[in-house]
Amino acid sequence: MTNITLKIDNVDVTVEKGTSILDAAKKVDIRIPTLCHHEDLCIAGNCRICVVEQIGKHTLTASCATPAEDGMEIKTSSPKIRKARKDIMSLLVSEHNTQCTTCYRSTNCELQDLAAEYNIDNETYLSVLKPNLEIDKSSWSIEKDDSKCIRCQRCVRTCADIQGVNALAVTEKGNEMRVSTFMHLTMNEIVCTNCGQCITHCPTGALTERRYYDEIWDAIDDPDKHVVVNTAPSVRVALGEMFGYEVGTQVTGQMVTALKKMGFDAVLDTDFAADLTIIEEGHELLARLKAALVDKDPNIKLPMITSCSPGWVKFIEHMYPNHLGHLSTCKSPQQMFGAAVKTYYAEKKGIDPSKIVCVAGMPCAAKKYEANRPEMRSSGYQDIDAGLTTREIGHMIKQSGLDFKDLENGEFDSLMGESTGAGVIFGATGGVMEAALRTVYAVITGRPVPFERLNITPVRGLKGIKEAGIKFENCLPEYSWLEGVEAKVAIAHGLTNARVIMDEVAAGTSPYHFIEIMACPGGCIGGGGQPIPTTDAVRIKRTEAIYKEDMEKPIRMSHENPEITEIYEKFLKAPLGEKSHKLLHTKYRTRKRY
Amino acid sequence: MTNIPKKADILFSAYSVEPYQILKDAMKRKKEDIIQELLDSGLRGRGGAGFPTGMKWKFGAAEKADQKYVICNADEGEPGTFKDKKLLTDVPRKTISGMAICAYVTGATKGFIYLRAEYRYLLASLEKEIEVFEQKAKEFGLDFEIKIFMGAGAYVCGEETALIESMEGKRGEPRNKPPYPIQNGYLGKPTIVNNVETLASVSMVCRLGAEEYKKLGTSDQKGSKLFSISGDSPKEGVHELELGMKVSDFVTEYGDGDTKAIQVGGVAGYCIPRKKFESTIIGEGQTTGGSTLIFNSTRSMYRVLHNYLDFYAEESCGQCTPCRVGCQQLLKGIEAVKAGTKPPKYLDQLMKLSNTMNLTSKCGLGQSVTNSFTTIVENFREEMIF
Ligand SMILES: Cc1cc2nc3c(=O)[nH]c(=O)nc-3n(C[C@H](O)[C@H](O)[C@H](O)COP(=O)(O)O)c2cc1C
Ligand code: SF4
Ligand code: SF4
Ligand code: SF4
Ligand code: SF4
Ligand code: FES
Numbered sequence: 001m002t003n004i005t006l007k008i009d010n011v012d013v014t015v016e017k018g019t020s021i022l023d024a025a026k027k028v029d030i031r032i033p034t035l036c037h038h039e040d041l042c043i044a045g046n047c048r049i050c051v052v053e054q055i056g057k058h059t060l061t062a063s064c065a066t067p068a069e070d071g072m073e074i075k076t077s078s079p080k081i082r083k084a085r086k087d088i089m090s091l092l093v094s095e096h097n098t099q100c101t102t103c104y105r106s107t108n109c110e111l112q113d114l115a116a117e118y119n120i121d122n123e124t125y126l127s128v129l130k131p132n133l134e135i136d137k138s139s140w141s142i143e144k145d146d147s148k149c150i151r152c153q154r155c156v157r158t159c160a161d162i163q164g165v166n167a168l169a170v171t172e173k174g175n176e177m178r179v180s181t182f183m184h185l186t187m188n189e190i191v192c193t194n195c196g197q198c199i200t201h202c203p204t205g206a207l208t209e210r211r212y213y214d215e216i217w218d219a220i221d222d223p224d225k226h227v228v229v230n231t232a233p234s235v236r237v238a239l240g241e242m243f244g245y246e247v248g249t250q251v252t253g254q255m256v257t258a259l260k261k262m263g264f265d266a267v268l269d270t271d272f273a274a275d276l277t278i279i280e281e282g283h284e285l286l287a288r289l290k291a292a293l294v295d296k297d298p299n300i301k302l303p304m305i306t307s308c309s310p311g312w313v314k315f316i317e318h319m320y321p322n323h324l325g326h327l328s329t330c331k332s333p334q335q336m337f338g339a340a341v342k343t344y345y346a347e348k349k350g351i352d353p354s355k356i357v358c359v360a361g362m363p364c365a366a367k368k369y370e371a372n373r374p375e376m377r378s379s380g381y382q383d384i385d386a387g388l389t390t391r392e393i394g395h396m397i398k399q400s401g402l403d404f405k406d407l408e409n410g411e412f413d414s415l416m417g418e419s420t421g422a423g424v425i426f427g428a429t430g431g432v433m434e435a436a437l438r439t440v441y442a443v444i445t446g447r448p449v450p451f452e453r454l455n456i457t458p459v460r461g462l463k464g465i466k467e468a469g470i471k472f473e474n475c476l477p478e479y480s481w482l483e484g485v486e487a488k489v490a491i492a493h494g495l496t497n498a499r500v501i502m503d504e505v506a507a508g509t510s511p512y513h514f515i516e517i518m519a520c521p522g523g524c525i526g527g528g529g530q531p532i533p534t535t536d537a538v539r540i541k542r543t544e545a546i547y548k549e550d551m552e553k554p555i556r557m558s559h560e561n562p563e564i565t566e567i568y569e570k571f572l573k574a575p576l577g578e579k580s581h582k583l584l585h586t587k588y589r590t591r592k593r594y
Numbered sequence: 595m596t597n598i599p600k601k602a603d604i605l606f607s608a609y610s611v612e613p614y615q616i617l618k619d620a621m622k623r624k625k626e627d628i629i630q631e632l633l634d635s636g637l638r639g640r641g642g643a644g645f646p647t648g649m650k651w652k653f654g655a656a657e658k659a660d661q662k663y664v665i666c667n668a669d670e671g672e673p674g675t676f677k678d679k680k681l682l683t684d685v686p687r688k689t690i691s692g693m694a695i696c697a698y699v700t701g702a703t704k705g706f707i708y709l710r711a712e713y714r715y716l717l718a719s720l721e722k723e724i725e726v727f728e729q730k731a732k733e734f735g736l737d738f739e740i741k742i743f744m745g746a747g748a749y750v751c752g753e754e755t756a757l758i759e760s761m762e763g764k765r766g767e768p769r770n771k772p773p774y775p776i777q778n779g780y781l782g783k784p785t786i787v788n789n790v791e792t793l794a795s796v797s798m799v800c801r802l803g804a805e806e807y808k809k810l811g812t813s814d815q816k817g818s819k820l821f822s823i824s825g826d827s828p829k830e831g832v833h834e835l836e837l838g839m840k841v842s843d844f845v846t847e848y849g850d851g852d853t854k855a856i857q858v859g860g861v862a863g864y865c866i867p868r869k870k871f872e873s874t875i876i877g878e879g880q881t882t883g884g885s886t887l888i889f890n891s892t893r894s895m896y897r898v899l900h901n902y903l904d905f906y907a908e909e910s911c912g913q914c915t916p917c918r919v920g921c922q923q924l925l926k927g928i929e930a931v932k933a934g935t936k937p938p939k940y941l942d943q944l945m946k947l948s949n950t951m952n953l954t955s956k957c958g959l960g961q962s963v964t965n966s967f968t969t970i971v972e973n974f975r976e977e978m979i980f
Contacts, residue, residue, distance in 0.1 A: 046913040046914045062956070083946075084950050091916065091947075092919065094919060095919050126926045126927065126930060128922045170765055173908070173911050174907050174908040174910045174918070175910075175912070
């Protein structure tokens with residue numbers, strides 16, 4: 001690669017050819033405001049707030065969209081630039097439904113920040129806000145409020161490029177131009193997977209998760225209700241960001257204390273259900289492998305693909321409805337948890353399940369919708385009553401007046417509060433695979449996986465599609481049929497990567513036995529319910545925190561979790577057994593592709 | 595002294611005896627010579643931006659790629675413009691020759707005519723002409739085929755990068771520039787986009803030679819050009835005129851004797867009021883594309899501006915802030931001043947806004963609103979207020 005040198009604000013900057021002026025300026029710590037730019041996404045250059053002066057050119061230059069050139073001279077601050085930026089901000093505000101006091105994104109809104117910086121008033125221009133815009137609240141997960149949209153198209157690019165879904169599109173032109181859906185259908189009628197990535201990439205309050213915390217407060221305040229909350233592994237490594245902690249700080253103990261002080265009757269760990277998932281899914285994999293390798297059953301679908309990510313599940317239902325047989329029948333940990341709470345937990349604790357409200361604290365927007373899938377009632381009740389995002393939990397903690405930073409570390413309550421490092425790493429891409437391999441290898445060979453300190457590093461990291469192989473040697477007698485077999489696995493995160501994997505599956509050329517797919521880039525730590533912003537730098541830090549928590553756990557393999565042993569002994573009896581089938585497994589449906 | 599503007603008879607002149615003789619002759623010459631001829635002729639693009647055609651082709655020829663394209667821009671979406679339609683109806687061979695010469699010079703092997711949706715009725719005759727051409731091309735040993743692409747119907751799709759996006763099946767939104775189509779155009783390949791009239795003019799430069807062609811025009815503007823004249827004129831229609839005439843002469847010839855202003859270059863162009871007729875030369879230092887509108891004293895310049903802004907507010911692709919919101923603000927703003935809900939000095943704020951739009955908009959549409967806005971508001975301020 002060739003290097004070029006330009007001058008920005010009289011400082012020489014040398015960058016690789018092709019670098020944008022914006023990135024070149026960043027290199028010398030010059031901050032240029034942006035709105036339509038997001039480092040996860042391709043360049044749009046449509047908000048125009050990032051304009052700079054290019055010496056020798058009359059018009060201003062959009063720094064995010066213009067490659068730096070050798071010998072270029074750039075000014076990033078001048079009266080001409082300031083006036084233009086202020087004007088652009090005033091224009092955005094003039095078509096905006098500025099209601100910061102009642103807006104969910106207030107204090108975490110890029111438009112608000114810049115409007116404050118440039119001290120925008122409401123006087124300069126007339127309001128051109130479209131009248132009668134209604135908020136689309138049709139989806140279980142996503143709320144779309146066009147009156148707060150600045151038309152930066154970050155959501156459109158997210159849904160198209162990262163997720164390959166194309167649920168959102170720009171429609172109309174001129175003053176009517178807006179972000180809409182296929183035939184302007186509502187969000188619950190389209191291919192939207194509810195992944196929430198558009199929310200975390202939206203700079204404003206135009207896209208938000210549907211909030212459920214008022215209902216939860218009501219339940220907590222109801223003395224008749226026993227309210228149980230379980231939190232997913234990636235919540236504890238991101239929640240701190242809502243309270244000013246550095247990205248990647250684990251706040252597990254404080255989170256537990258906060259939830260207890262808020263009045264939840266029990267604070268439990270979704271990781272327990274992650275361990276349970278590994279037992280069920282691991283055995284399902286072994287059963288499929290045996291049927292395929294030993295019984296030569298032609299109807300057995302391999303590769304088997306994970307089903308813990310509800311956005312991914314809805315994606316495959318829409319996009320590859322003929323290949324649902326590849327999905328593991330296991331419910332996601334959240335739903336296993338709910339089903340177990342309303343049966344096993346209720347029985348053990350002697351509580352009437354109809355009085356139990358089961359809340360899930362999740363990094364995810366799709367979990368809200370998943371909780372409301374009609375299949376998810378095998379306990380006789382709705383397994384999970386409501387899903388909350390990490391952001392909502394942060395809000396609830398603030399609403400309860402707790403000073404988060406001062407809270408002492410608390411411990412999860414028991415029955416279903418115990419977990420292993422394997423359950424924790426579910427939060428990062430590759431984690432389910434690693435957890436499964438740790439257990440499956442041990443079950444087959446009686447020995448731990450042959451990786452230093454159980455760390456299966458080839459399945460870790462942010463590469464879009466990862467592959468690995470693990471050979472089974474010296475198997476226990478009952479698994480002698482696997483002797484010498486190399487299990488081939490793949491991991492994909494982000495639905496565009498999932499599509500690559502699925503095209504192979506659909507073509508019958510997929511070389512793998514087992515595939516992990518997560519809808520969100522980075523896995524759950526980068527979920528659509530996580531604190532905003534999420535970028536690769538943030539994903540890396542949250543991931544590090546996940547693996548740190550894994551290393552700190554005394555038990556790091558799911559099948560060694562004593563509470564797991566107990567639930568099988570006292571309640572489920574055996575993996576893939578009758579009860580498991582009823583409570584922990586599910587079915588899928590085909591959906592239309594529009 | 596009054597001069598009748600010199601009419602020119604180049605673009606619509608009769609064809610030479612054999613079809614595509616111009617192309618045949620051009621192909622006997624060195625590619626560099628043709629580029630030099632075009633540079634010498636001073637020919638500038640007739641699509642609006644006025645970029646020197648020889649330069650564009652020189653860049654196009656220098657690009658290294660396994661595939662290059664030539665696109666003839668026949669989107670002609672500008673209200674009051676119908677010159678490209680007339681060329682394609684009366685003398686399509688001149689434009690097609692221009693495309694073929696471009697292909698010969700730049701090494702492009704595929705060409706498209708991006709035809710405005712409303713001109714669909716021309717499809718059959720053009721296809722027939724393309725058949726004739728392709729026969730001839732084979733004869734001359736030129737590897738070049740032409741396809742017609744029907745336009746998407748939006749004005750902004752005439753902007754070359756939006757045009758390319760729409761040809762690629764995407765929404766017709768202008769791209770960031772650089773890279774320019776000449777580097778990264780249709781399907782990511784070097785693409786030379788030229789207006790219908792530009793390409794026809796290339797044929798004529800090749801036939802007449804730069805020396806002869808240059809005899810028409812002024813130091814700044816060379817050759818002849820088509821004017822779509824409309825408005826308060828007894829001679830509405832397409833006229834080929836030598837470039838470099840005084841507005842006063844033009845108005846004498848084409849006005850109705852009561853002209854108070856003319857708009858040169860269509861909606862993207864400038865308004866010239868009567869008091870400046872004597873001192874202004876049409877096209878000098880300004881846009882060269884589009885239509886020429888003539889307004890007599892019965893016209894309200896407020897209405898004229900209102901119509902333009904209405905058009906812009908609707909035809910902006912809407913992607914970039916200054917243009918999408920700016921157009922609406924200008925429109926609402928002049929309405930508010932007219933209605934008295936905003937003070938007259940609000941017009942000054944709007945002038946500043948139009949300047950911001952010019953400095954920051956992503957494409958020529960948003961950038962050019964300021965031309966008509968400032969020239970009309972400056973010269974007819976009282977009409978905006980009362
Ligand atoms: C909003 C907008 C609309 C345009 N419409 C047309 C058009 O209809 N026809 C055209 O030839 N050029 C149009 N142009 C100019 C083209 O972008 C481009 O400059 C031109 O096709 C280049 O050809 P030329 O060099 O021969 O002029 C338009 C530009 C803008 C900004
Ligand atoms: S989106 Fe941002 S600017 Fe708009 S109301 Fe919400 S917080 Fe305020
Ligand atoms: S939630 Fe996901 S699938 Fe749905 S619109 Fe947003 S990005 Fe697209
Ligand atoms: S919804 Fe959000 S991300 Fe999408 S265009 Fe509007 S402001 Fe941008
Ligand atoms: S200036 Fe107008 S037409 Fe051009 S890209 Fe921006 S919004 Fe679209
Ligand atoms: S950040 Fe550069 S144009 Fe939006």
